[in-house]
Amino acid sequence: MPSLFRSTAIVVGAAASVGCNPFTGTVCTTEARAAIVVDVRDSSTDAPAGRGARVIASDGAFADTAHTSADFDGPYGLAHERAGTYTVTVEQEGYRDWSQDGIRVTRDECHVRTVDITARLQP
Numbered sequence: 001m002p003s004l005f006r007s008t009a010i011v012v013g014a015a016a017s018v019g020c021n022p023f024t025g026t027v028c029t030t031e032a033r034a035a036i037v038v039d040v041r042d043s044s045t046d047a048p049a050g051r052g053a054r055v056i057a058s059d060g061a062f063a064d065t066a067h068t069s070a071d072f073d074g075p076y077g078l079a080h081e082r083a084g085t086y087t088v089t090v091e092q093e094g095y096r097d098w099s100q101d102g103i104r105v106t107r108d109e110c111h112v113r114t115v116d117i118t119a120r121l122q123p
Helices: 001-016
Strands: 036-042 053-061 062-067 076-078 083-090 099-103 115-122
Touching: 036 053, 036 083, 053 076, 062 076, 083 115, 099 115
Parallel strands: 036 115
Antiparallel strands: 036 076, 053 062, 053 083, 083 099
């Protein structure tokens, strides 16, 4: 009986090292997923308006900021693999600042459950 236990422990240990839950059979990937993905749009035309925008996701003292060059429309991925309750702010030249709070991000066995948001900016 002791040898059976030892073998089982080795299998469980090996499965855990590759990101697998031996009790549920779930295999986790090694990618880092964004907690929040923000698509920035013009509220009048629905055209992409993310080029050069500054997008901030904050949760208490934590803040993640994406600010790209003028040749990237988005979407913007923020707060990778971090669950929490966020406020998202978008600052874009030529538009009023946009903000949404109370965005709740949860996680499953492996990763955060990404929340997709569309920020519709007012000129």
